[in-house]
Amino acid sequence: MLSRDFVSGLAAISIGAIYLVFAYGLRTSALDDSVGPGGMPRAYGWMMLILGLMIAAGSIIKHIRSGAAPDLGIEWKGQGRRVVWAAGLLAIGALYIFGISTLGYPVAIALLLAAVSLYQGARPGVQIIAIGIGGAAFLWAVFVLVLGVSMPKGLFILL
């Protein structure tokens, strides 16, 4: 039952429903045009809900017609592992966002380069440190010196 199509349908229904709750919460004013700020969002929400139902129903009908339950092992093979690895990479990105203001851009980006390299399978060693420092120096030169972007200074605020 839990085929990718069915899950897609459920996801669309959930998004549509949550969006509709907020769309109906939008304030209206006597000065609004006939459609108003909530008109199009409500239409989008309902369409999403209906499409989600159609996809989920289509998936169920497909399985009933085929007469056999889908092999979920094949349908979702390797996806759990993918999600876990992706979550790890996202966590590194989130840590970067939380740490950049305190550590400053050069340190944070050097740590990010080293952490992602290690996470993606590079062997720990001097090369990782060199990649972190060298890459950070290159990116700092491009963004701060060449493009003039004001990157967070963090620890380097006094410099």
Add this chain to the structure above:
Amino acid sequence: METLYLVAVHLGNPYVFLAAAAGVTWGILGGAMPGISPSITMALLLPFTYTMDPTGAIVLLASTYVGAEYGGSIPAILIRTPGTNAAAATVIDGYEMNKQGRAGLALGISLYSGVLGSLFGLTMLILLSKPLASVALAFTPPAYFALGVLGLSVIATLSGDSLLKGFVAALLGLMIATIGTDPVTGANRFTFGSSDLLSGIAPVLIMVGMFAMSELLVQASDRSEGTKVLSRPRIEFPGLKLARRLMFPQSIGATIGTFEGVMPGAGGTIASFMSYNEARRWSRHKEEFGKGSPEGIAAPETANNAVAETALVPLLSFGIPGSNSTAILLGGFLIHGLVPGPMLFTRSADVVHGLYAGLFIAAIGLLVIGILMLPMCIWLVNRPRPYLSAFIFALILSGIFSIHASLFDLAIMLAAGTVGFFMRMLRIPFLPAVLGLVLGYLVESSFRRSLVLSGDDLSIFFTDKVSLALLVVAFLFVAGSVGKRALDFVRHRPSAHYSEGSE
């Protein structure tokens, strides 16, 4: 004639020259890296274009597209791994030539066919764009609404095997477009009290997140080393006799590339495979195809480079991006407050002429830069994957932060990447989401303004001639696509996965 003169003026502009050269260089490098599509290569550049002048920014992005189409053929020929989807057809004979010790000649044919394809495509772009956009003065709010609907109708051909999923993705984009200030009344919508959301979510954040970040997330679990390039070939151009033999397959590639480029949703992959097929059908040396035929490289490479230029026709004329790469280019236009479509040629003609000049420089520059960049491409393809991923991640985070110096933007980009990752997992195409996002404002504001003008009379969309014509075209587009799907279903033929191959 006047257009040519104005283009010639820009040819002497060093800024345009530098942007074109930098774009081609970056494009070749990006295209040469398997897994990095032309759209991702362009998306990585988007944040850098904020500080550039509009013409330079657009030339940089468009030249990247041109360079990437050639770059994709390098790993296709050397390690049997196409750098871009469109280079997949080049693998067939390109790798065979490599095995026969003729890699240099294969790369030379690919390069000069790409240059010819680009020049032909550029000519067609100049000839077709302006006449199509000349109806600009007749555009009223209902016509703009119909134009938005026409743009959204492209989703029908971009949705891969599920039209419903394509519409879901488009609605997701339209929903994101409603965040921020209401276009008519100025009321706040879905901002949840956050000042960061008042001006809405910039399309660049969603584009970089969905295209580049989601790719990194997908590749996060990949621990394979990838094939290394062991040879060190030098580019070799064909002699006069072979060049004459290649003229016919090149003209096939140029013709098909032009047609497929102008059609939103078709893209370089379909064009290159169709060209390969037609070149084989009409060749006097059919038996050589699949065994290292130079014609098997010339036709698809001419086609995919012609597409890189002619895909700009619907974008410049109507503001409709028919592929991932042109959607990113549209993002580049929007960053600078330029709206591609009917008014672009009157309001920002300078940018259009600069773009033509930049594309000409890019096409010619491809020949020189392509030769110079080959050793660098081989070096890059051989770099360990973990370091490349780390550098791309760092580049994305730094680039996005540099736009508004906002950590909130980074969070939005990561969220868009996560959404893109799950969309890939659930086989939901994300190009329709980008289309919905960029067309959402146009559709809603034009629809509501039209109703205000007509006193809430919906017939205004059918009494306005331009609006009616555009709505009819949109209807035919959707009906044609649905009809084709129905026919495929009846004949038990799988629908084409256009969304994945429409670079």
